[in-house]
Amino acid sequence: MAVLPIITAPDPRLKVRSEPVSKVDDDLRKLMDDMLETMYAAPGIGLAAIQVGVPKRVIVMDLSHDEQPPQPLHFVNPEIKWTSDDKGPYEEGCLSVPEFYEEVERPLKARIDYLDYNGAQQTLDAEGMTAVCIQHEMDHLEGILFIDHLSRLKRQMILKKLTKAKKLSASA
Ligand code: GNR
Ligand code: NI
Numbered sequence: 001m002a003v004l005p006i007i008t009a010p011d012p013r014l015k016v017r018s019e020p021v022s023k024v025d026d027d028l029r030k031l032m033d034d035m036l037e038t039m040y041a042a043p044g045i046g047l048a049a050i051q052v053g054v055p056k057r058v059i060v061m062d063l064s065h066d067e068q069p070p071q072p073l074h075f076v077n078p079e080i081k082w083t084s085d086d087k088g089p090y091e092e093g094c095l096s097v098p099e100f101y102e103e104v105e106r107p108l109k110a111r112i113d114y115l116d117y118n119g120a121q122q123t124l125d126a127e128g129m130t131a132v133c134i135q136h137e138m139d140h141l142e143g144i145l146f147i148d149h150l151s152r153l154k155r156q157m158i159l160k161k162l163t164k165a166k167k168l169s170a171s172a
Contacts, residue, residue: 001033001034001037002034002037002038003034003037003038003041004034004035004038004052004053005052005053006038006042006047006051006052006095006096007050007051007052007053007096008095008096008097008098008162008166009096009097009145009147009159009162010159010162010163011096013050013053013055014050014051014096014140014143014145015143016050016055016143017055017141017142017143018048018049018050018055018056018057018058018140018141018142018143019055019056019057020056020057020077021056021057021058021076021077021115023119024076024115024117024118024119028056028058028076029117031049031054031056031058032058032060032074032117034052035047035049035052035058035060036060036062036072038052039060039062039095040062040070042095044095045061045062045063045129045133046059046060046061046062046133046134046136046137047059047060047061047095047137048137048140048141050140050141050143051095051096051140057076057077057078057141058074058075058076059074059075059078059134059137059138059140059141060072060073060074060075061073061075061130061133061134061137063129063130063133074116074117075112075114075115075116075124075134075137076114076115076116076119077114077115078112078113078114078134078137078138078141079112079113079114080110080111080112080135080138081111081112081113081123082110082111083107083109083110083111083135084107084108084109084110085107086107086108086109087105087106087107087108088105088106088108089103089104089105090103090104090106090129090132091103092104092132092136092146093146094136094145094146094147096140096145097145097146097147097158097162098162098165100147100158100161100162102146102147102150102154102158104136104146104149104150105149106131106132106135106136107131107135108127108131109125109126109127109131110125110126110127110131110134110135111123111124111125111126112124112126112134112138147159
């Protein structure tokens with residue numbers, strides 16, 4: 001297993017639409033293992049493959065609390081089948097938008113079909129933090145970041161600060 005570098009905004013790779021996976025094989029399982037190790041090391045509660053530069057429709061998540069045993073979740077080719085009409089705000093962050101947190105409105109509940117670690121078809125009925133996280137991750141598969149849900153002014157301000165932070169770390 002390996003901890004992979006996480007791509008941060010602004011970066012054109014974060015804007016691409018990820019491609020469906022044709023087969024859940026050992027190579028893909030290795031990618032998912034590495035993604036989980038990367039996510040735990042960050043630490044984060046979710047990660048999309050594009051955040052480590054792989055444009056495939058693959059997501060890992062773990063929403064277990066610190067004292068609980070890990071509960072890794074793997075989503076291959078996830079599809080949103082339904083979302084609730086009622087929406088709510090949640091303060092989101094993103095490993096690809098480090099150190100910025102802003103409220104985003106999303107449907108409070110969602111139903112997702114996906115393939116699991118073994119390639120078996122599954123359905124997830126998500127609410128609460130799980131619903132927030134899976135919708136945030138599925139946005140990544142479309143090249144969308146949580147800052148794309150904010151006003152243009154807020155987004156430009158955050159991107160400007162991220163660009164500046166990149167320049168500073170490059171000259172360090
Ligand atoms: O670790 C993460 N925390 C988080 C908090 C609120 C809403 C969404 C997230 S996902 C984020 C990890 C990440 O960037 N996944 O793409
Ligand atoms: Ni993210």
